[in-house]
Amino acid sequence: MSSRTSQDSPPTPVRAAQIVREYGPFAGAGQIHGITHDGQRVWAATGDRLVAFDPASGEPTRTLDLACDAGTAFDGRYLYQIAEERIDKIDPASGRVLASIPTPGHGHDSGLAWAEGSLWVGQYRDRKIHQIDPETGAIRRTIESNRFVTGVTWVDGELWHGTWEGDESELRRIHPDSGAVLERLEMPPGVGVSGLESDGADLFYCGGGASGKVRAVRRPARSTP
Secondary structure, eight states: OOEEOOOOOOOEEEEEEEEEEEEETTTTOOOBBBBEEEEOOOOEBBOOOOEOOOOOTOOOOEEEEEOOSSSSEEEEEEEEETTTEEEEEETTTTTTTTEHHHHHHHHTTOOOOEETEEEEEETTTTEHHHHOTTOOOOOOEEEOOOOOOEEEEETTTEEEEEEEEEEEEEEEETTTTOOOOOEEEOTTTTTTSSSSSEESSEEEEOOOBOOOOEEEEOOOOOOOO
């Protein structure tokens, strides 16, 4: 396992996040934790149930009654959900938990993403992102950040994570090897980012914590580090 440190080295492009749509709050859901996208629907972890909604209409399409207090991911077939000190592998058709592995942060975990055959787990106050084995939970690699880490997502080879400290929140693109900050999208004051997921194209879906909302943010045109 290797560990790399993230440092802001100017100039890091900074721009205002472009929020293009808001969803929710959803009935009975006071918090938004993890977010993922299964190619058609957005899934939001609300604490005691996963809510799937249609991003075109904003209407919920189904729910799964499962513990879900942090990050959510989708590997193309299964959902993965952080619940306290474990990550559950879930069949989205039935809602059945098929397997569980321990979280690297032992309950202090935040975001979750799937990429390159691995799960990527954010560690909020530890300011880290771990790449872990989805079968065992073993840590394969660690990237360090200089800000609290909330949601995590990969898109087109780019690694992005959310930050949320006080009233300030951002989406950050970081170098997947060095952890250097390459790009920053600043959310409006008081608007936080909990979960984070890309739709695989030009949008990010951002959980809004206690607001109960999910926000769609425009992804910047791809740039070269």
